Amino acid sequence: MxxxxxxxxxxxxxxxxxxxxxxxxxxxxxxxxxxxxxxxxxxxxxxxxxxxxxxxxxxxxxxxxxxxxxxxxxxxxxxxxxxxxxxxxxxxxxxxxxxxxxxxxxPVPAATVRILEPAARATVGVRPRLRAAAGSPPAYAVVRRDGEIQGGVGSIRDADGWDTPFYDALKPGPALIVAVEEDGGGRLAYGSVRVTIR
Incomplete structure (x- = not known):
């Protein structure tokens, strides 16, 4: 498509x-x-x-x-x-x-979504907390050198408030986590953080 x-x-x-x-x-x-x-x-x-x-x-x-x-x-x-x-x-x-x-x-996406956790340049465990400073849970993607996987924050959330990650994407090594929010009028905002999965 x-x-x-x-x-x-x-x-x-x-x-x-x-x-x-x-x-x-x-x-x-x-x-x-x-x-x-x-x-x-x-x-x-x-x-x-x-x-x-x-x-x-x-x-x-x-x-x-x-x-x-x-x-x-x-x-x-x-x-x-x-x-x-x-x-x-x-x-x-x-x-x-x-x-x-x-x-x-x-060419001008809306204002940036600020990702609160993990911190920039963080080294995170296998279950990083994925949370953004937004009113509703945004979509997100994990970008690696060999591809990207999309999903939704909160769609696989455990009782402790932490999201179960995309295990195929969050394997050890560098990754870029991208949060994306839609304002209801077709305008998209995004924010990203570079992490190393250990």
Missing amino acids: TSGISGVPREWQAAVARRDAGTAWRLLTPEAQRRYGSVKGLRGALARLALDSHGPSGWRLVNTDTQGSGTPSTFLYLLVEKRNLRPAGAVVVHSIADGSADGRVD
């Missing part, structure tokens, strides 16, 4: 890097186009929208919100550096879930 739009974040990244305002404009959602006003208005913002990668990186799909084929859908892609799993930027791709390459980008 996402194969048709998986290239959209790369197209956006390339257009912004080239400062190609015309191509970047065509990739924007109508709402984002209204925010920038015109191709000229977007051109003035391209330097701010450039993604901050300090080494080889790749786009990782960390959240999908869809009701099935042919419905409006959103996909949160995170640009993650391959060596150290540092997030270098994000875009939300809006599409109709039909497998076509018609995705449109909102």
